[in-house]
Amino acid sequence: xxxxxxxxxxxxxxxxxxxxxxxxxxxxxxxxxxxxxxxxxxxxxxxxxxxxxxxxxxxxxxxxxxxxxxxxxxxxxxxxxxxxxxxxxxxxxxxxxxxxxxxxxxxxxxxxxxxxxxxxxxxxx
Amino acid sequence: xxxxxxxxxxxxxxxxxxxxxxxxxxxxxxxxxxxxxxxxxxxxxxxxxxxxxxxxxxxxxxxxxxxxxxxxxxxxxxxxxxxxxxxxxxxxxxxxxxxxxxxxxxxxxxxxxxxxxxxxxxxxxxxxxxxxxxxxxxxxxxxxxxxxxxxxxxxxxxxxxxxxxxxxxxxxxxxxxxxxxxxxxxxxxxxxxxxxxxxxxxxxxxxxxxxxxxxxxxxxxxxxxxxxxxxxxx
Numbered sequence: 001x002x003x004x005x006x007x008x009x010x011x012x013x014x015x016x017x018x019x020x021x022x023x024x025x026x027x028x029x030x031x032x033x034x035x036x037x038x039x040x041x042x043x044x045x046x047x048x049x050x051x052x053x054x055x056x057x058x059x060x061x062x063x064x065x066x067x068x069x070x071x072x073x074x075x076x077x078x079x080x081x082x083x084x085x086x087x088x089x090x091x092x093x094x095x096x097x098x099x100x101x102x103x104x105x106x107x108x109x110x111x112x113x114x115x116x117x118x119x120x121x122x123x124x125x
Numbered sequence: 126x127x128x129x130x131x132x133x134x135x136x137x138x139x140x141x142x143x144x145x146x147x148x149x150x151x152x153x154x155x156x157x158x159x160x161x162x163x164x165x166x167x168x169x170x171x172x173x174x175x176x177x178x179x180x181x182x183x184x185x186x187x188x189x190x191x192x193x194x195x196x197x198x199x200x201x202x203x204x205x206x207x208x209x210x211x212x213x214x215x216x217x218x219x220x221x222x223x224x225x226x227x228x229x230x231x232x233x234x235x236x237x238x239x240x241x242x243x244x245x246x247x248x249x250x251x252x253x254x255x256x257x258x259x260x261x262x263x264x265x266x267x268x269x270x271x272x273x274x275x276x277x278x279x280x281x282x283x284x285x286x287x288x289x290x291x292x293x294x295x296x297x298x299x300x301x302x303x304x305x306x307x308x309x310x311x312x313x314x315x316x317x318x319x320x321x322x323x324x325x326x327x328x329x330x331x332x333x334x335x336x337x338x339x340x341x342x343x344x345x346x347x348x349x350x351x352x353x354x355x356x357x358x359x
Contacts, residue, residue: 003327005316006135006151013139013349032144067138090349091144 010066015088021058021070023108024101024121028055029072029085030093051093054083057121060107061087073111075119080112100124126231127212128334129155130177131317133242135327139308139318142347149308149318152240154232154333156225156315158205160196162217171213173220178207178330196222208330229312235345236307237336242325246297256290300324304336309348320346 021027030051037048056074059082063069068087073080085092101121111119131154138146157175165171181203182190193204214220232238252258252273261269273292277285302323309318323331 003135005314006137009139009151009316009318010137086146088140089144090140
């Protein structure tokens with residue numbers, strides 16, 4: 001068990017703007033990416049922040065508190081890609097929940113073995 | 126002031142300004158109370174004696190209690206006496222007995238500190254765990270698994286060298302970790318967050334000092350939100 005003082009410090013860094021979602025939901029995660037780019041007008045190298053969306057199915061949430069992470073899976077050109085995000089990461093600009101999925105377990109690893117039509121998830125009504 | 130006494134509360138991780146995560150140890154540092162000043166004239170060196178960690182009055186010996194009463198006054202239920210140590214100071218006359226020393230009096234954020242503590246006791250350990258010997262093969266008919274092997278030569282020298290690494294008691298000794306960055310300070314809660322691990326179990330006493338081996342180019346991480354505070358100051 002964690003010390004209540006440590007939990008207090010952690011809660012300070014926790015984000016309150018994260019929507020409620022769970023495994024089976026389809027989400028779009030916007031990640032802030034810093035890059036150095038040359039400005040064509042001034043010829044100066046500047047730091048620029050760009051948003052990169054990553055859309056896919058949440059296959060799990062693990063951990064609790066500040067350490068909680070979630071895994072998003074998507075299939076691009078037949079190749080499955082999974083990204084693990086710390087849920088309270090400041091790199092995440094925002095998370096849009098696109099679709100609520102109806103699944104019967106908290107970790108839907110079985111989706112990895114499915115391809116095409118079999119990998120569909122029913123929408124929650 | 127050179128340092129402060131504190132208590133290790135535990136570890137966690139916090140996000141940083143650049144979007145990554147850093148591991149920190151939470152230490153309850155101070156307030157420490159000055160018991161006595163030591164001067165060159167009287168003691169041969171300049172220092173102050175400070176105490177930390179409340180202990181019930183009835184658990185203290187009479188001689189120690191007398192010293193504490195002299196500095197902090199009579200009539201307290203508990204006295205800070207869990208750890209008493211000395212810190213070097215330039216001018217001991219600046220500190221009065223009974224004076225409280227807080228984290229903010231000693232450290233600033235992004236400063237580097239050395240942390241001393243008593244490491245966790247591991248008991249009597251073999252040579253593989255204690256000194257990192259490789260041991261032997263686990264299988265394929267091998268009968269040599271975790272033993273130390275040969276401990277010396279032959280008739281010359283005819284004895285085992287002093288300091289030979291052998292099995293024995295491990296841990297539970299004074300360890301100092303150098304050059305840990307102060308990531309964040311909470312002045313009102315007397316808390317300090319230090320980057321990385323610190324010797325000892327949670328709840329054990331640690332001593333924080335300004336680093337004796339500064340590395341000027343060591344990169345500094347800044348906790349999320351700390352930059353904004355600096356801008357406000359300007």
